[in-house]
Amino acid sequence: xxxxxxxxxLAPGLSVAAGENPAILSDDVCISYxxxxxxxxxxxHAIAAFGVxxxxxxxxxxxxxxEFFYAYLGAMKIGAVPVALNLRFSVANLSFIVSDxxxxxxxxxxxxxxxxxxxxxxxxAPALVVFDKEFPALMSGHVDTFQSQLLQPDDMAFWMYTSGxxxxxxxxxxCQRCISSVERYLGPVFGVGxxxxxxxxxxLFFAFSIGHTLLAGLRLGASIVLHAGWPSSQSIADVIExxxxxxxxxxxxxxxxxxxxxxxxxxxxxxxxxxISAGEHxxxxxFDKWMAVTGNxxxxxxxxxxxxxxxxxxxxxxxxxxxxxxPYPGTDVRxxxxxxxVIEEPGIPGVLWVRCxxxxxxxxxxxxxxxxxxxxxxxxxxxxxxxxxxxxxxxQGRDDDMLKISGQWVSPAEIEGHVLANPQVxxxxxxxxxxxxxxxxxxxxxxxxxxxxxxxxxxxxxxxTLAEKLSIxxxxxxxxxxxEMPRTPSGKVQRFKLRQLAVDFLESGS
Numbered sequence: 184x185x186x187x188x189x190x191x192x193l194a195p196g197l198s199v200a201a202g203e204n205p206a207i208l209s210d211d212v213c214i215s216y217x218x219x220x221x222x223x224x225x226x227x228h229a230i231a232a233f234g235v236x237x238x239x240x241x242x243x244x245x246x247x248x249x250e251f252f253y254a255y256l257g258a259m260k261i262g263a264v265p266v267a268l269n270l271r272f273s274v275a276n277l278s279f280i281v282s283d284x285x286x287x288x289x290x291x292x293x294x295x296x297x298x299x300x301x302x303x304x305x306x307x308a309p310a311l312v313v314f315d316k317e318f319p320a321l322m323s324g325h326v327d328t329f330q331s332q333l334l335q336p337d338d339m340a341f342w343m344y345t346s347g348x349x350x351x352x353x354x355x356x357x358c359q360r361c362i363s364s365v366e367r368y369l370g371p372v373f374g375v376g377x378x379x380x381x382x383x384x385x386x387l388f389f390a391f392s393i394g395h396t397l398l399a400g401l402r403l404g405a406s407i408v409l410h411a412g413w414p415s416s417q418s419i420a421d422v423i424e425x426x427x428x429x430x431x432x433x434x435x436x437x438x439x440x441x442x443x444x445x446x447x448x449x450x451x452x453x454x455x456x457x458x459i460s461a462g463e464h465x466x467x468x469x470f471d472k473w474m475a476v477t478g479n480x481x482x483x484x485x486x487x488x489x490x491x492x493x494x495x496x497x498x499x500x501x502x503x504x505x506x507x508x509x510p511y512p513g514t515d516v517r518x519x520x521x522x523x524x525v526i527e528e529p530g531i532p533g534v535l536w537v538r539c540x541x542x543x544x545x546x547x548x549x550x551x552x553x554x555x556x557x558x559x560x561x562x563x564x565x566x567x568x569x570x571x572x573x574x575x576x577x578x579q580g581r582d583d584d585m586l587k588i589s590g591q592w593v594s595p596a597e598i599e600g601h602v603l604a605n606p607q608v609x610x611x612x613x614x615x616x617x618x619x620x621x622x623x624x625x626x627x628x629x630x631x632x633x634x635x636x637x638x639x640x641x642x643x644x645x646x647x648t649l650a651e652k653l654s655i656x657x658x659x660x661x662x663x664x665x666x667e668m669p670r671t672p673s674g675k676v677q678r679f680k681l682r683q684l685a686v687d688f689l690e691s692g693s
Contacts, residue, residue: 185333188340189259191362192397193220196404199377206401207249208380208426209409214249216404219256221327222249226257228325229318230288233310237262237332238339239287242280244268244295245314247387247409252397254290254318259340262332263287266342266354267388270295270413278302279351280344281309283548290314336360337544343390345488354547355390355488364540365491366402367513369395372498373430373457375403382408382428384419384437391461394491394541395432416440424451431455434462434674438481439469447477455479461486461493463675464578464596466603467505474504484508485578489562491541495576505600507568507578514539516576517561518568532569532592534582536561567594584678586615586623588656593625598659601652607632607641610668612676616661616685626685627659630667638664663688 196206196216207214214222235241241258243265245251251267258265266284268277281289281302289299292315299311312318334340340359344352369375381400383392387409396407408426412418420441423431427450438460441447458473458481465483473481484496485507494516497508510516518526518533526533538561545553556563567579579585579594586593595613602611610630615623631641642662649658669680 184336186336186359186363187260187262187331187333188359188362189223189256190331191359192256192259192401193223195402196377199404204377204404205406207252207407207409209247209249209411212249214252219249219252222253222322223256223260224327224329225322225325226253226318227260227329227331228257229321230254230257230263231261232321233288233312235261235263235287237334238264240264240266240284240342242266242268242284242286242289242291242309243314244270244272244277244289244291244299246270246292246411248315248411249409250314250318251387251409252407253322254314255341255397257329260329260331262334262338264339264342266344267393268344269388270386272344272352274298274301276344276352280354283352283354284342288312290318334359339544342547343388343393343488345390353549353552355543356545356547357491357541357543361491361541361543362398362402364513365394366399367492367540368496368511369399369492370403371512373459375400375405375430377404379403379405379430380408380426380428381405381430381432382410382422382426383432384410384414385432385434385462386414390488390491391432391434391486394486399492416444416446420444420446420449420451423455424449427451427454429454429456430459431457432459432461435460435465435469436463436674438465438473442469442472442476447473452477452479457482457499459484459496461496464507464599465505466600468600468604470504480504482508484511485566487537487562487564489543489556489564490537490539491543494537494539495535495568503573503575506575508576509574510576518570519563529572530569532567532579532585532594535564535566535568535576537564538562584614586613586625588615588623588625593657598625598627598649598653598657601649602627602629602645605641605645605648607636608645610676612668612678612681613659614678614681614685616682616689624661625657625659626661626663626682626689628663628665628668628681628685630665638662661685661689 202217206216206219255265286309342354385392482497484493486493494514515538520533568576598613599611609632616626669677
């Protein structure tokens with residue numbers, strides 16, 4: 184069956200209330216579904232004028248504004264492949280992406296143009312357009328209609344580059360068919376539909392944001408709240424008070440900052456039906472603090488760029504603090520052990536495999552990594568879980584983060600949960616460090632809440648707590664105090680850097 188991703192996304196909203204319902208809310212701007220459709224058609228004409236055709240890649244490095252939607256959907260109408268880029272990618276990353284994608288066109292906000300100028304100087308280079316200055320004028324001269332290019336279900340629809348924790352970015356290739364099921368739980372589980380306002384604090388280039396807003400949100404005919412500028416606790420609180428979203432997606436770090444800065448007491452926060460968290464593990468201590476202040480739970484889940492949206496999570500009627508949740512509708516999951524066997528028993532950790540309609544097709548130009556991650560219709564997440572007797576999945580860390588100590592597997596997440604229960608600890612990460620004999624021993628990297636914290640006293644308290652709560656082989660003996668955690672552009676802790684910091688720290692005798 185032939186299809187077009189833009190048509191699949193826009194059709195539901197255009198069919199409700201004659202297309203007059205809001206599709207985008209941004210500052211003082213309200214864009215209806217009819218207006219979004221017309222703008223996407225003009226954008227399609229403007230992009231096609233650069234010779235862009237079906238299958239050609241269009242890079243978009245721009246802030247979260249309505250024009251982002253226009254260009255993204257416009258490229259899809261042509262059958263081209265929009266690629267949203269991390270606003271904090273380095274020049275080296277961008278150089279790799281321009282070459283790897285063989286893109287036909289780059290749409291970049293003025294502040295990023297200089298990064299691309301040195302990469303697009305020869306005759307074979309892609310066209311470069313100043314997105315926030317030139318593109319609106321290019322759109323204005325075109326008509327509000329465009330005949331969308333129909334494609335096959337397995338034809339490319341869009342890419343997303345994932346930075347990962349190490350190495351070069353990988354282009355995750357999503358197909359036309361991925362759009363058809365991207366709304367599979369946001370409607371049934373969280374009640375999102377026409378009249379709902381959804382807001383994700385993460386920037387649109389993140390899969391967490393684009394998957395749940397531009398893709399699932401539009402498929403459900405909801406209104407998408409946008410915020411330009413890098414998110415801060417105050418700016419996010421201002422958006423929530425102004426637009427009164429019914430569902431908010433954010434990350435544990437920002438939820439913690441909102442609490443710390445005392446910004447959760449406004450009427451806008453009281454209007455939110457559901458707070459949802461992903462990106463990294465939500466500690467039970469943060470859940471408890473949020474619940475005590477707001478009376479509204481943060482519902483944790485986990486997803487991946489390869490799946491677009493979350494595959495496991497808590498629901499409004501079935502949640503467990505500090506635990507990732509249960510499989511969402513339309514998703515199959517299984518746990519696989521070291522020997523490749525599917526784990527059936529509760530309490531036994533294994534690597535999570537996921538199967539759903541929105542899985543990516545491949546990693547572009549990376550056959551070996553594609554074969555390792557995509558197996559017989561399943562995606563091998565690399566995340567380690569165990570399932571309890573009630574069907575809740577408990578996150579244990581990455582398969583390459585799991586540590587074997589004294590012949591037994593140790594979950595960093597379990598230890599970190601106990602450390603974070605101490606009110607003097609802001610962040611914590613457990614890593615493995617080789618001792619002088621070459622054996623792996625546990626190291627605890629932590630960021631104290633206050634700059635004047637007595638490190639020796641805090642270390643003594645934590646050692647006593649861990650000794651009481653955990654088996655002896657799970658108790659770190661090496662403590663590394665940091666001012667901040669090293670993170671990827673998407674905000675995830677870079678444990679490989681922590682391991683090096685720990686080695687340097689221990690070798691120096693600090």
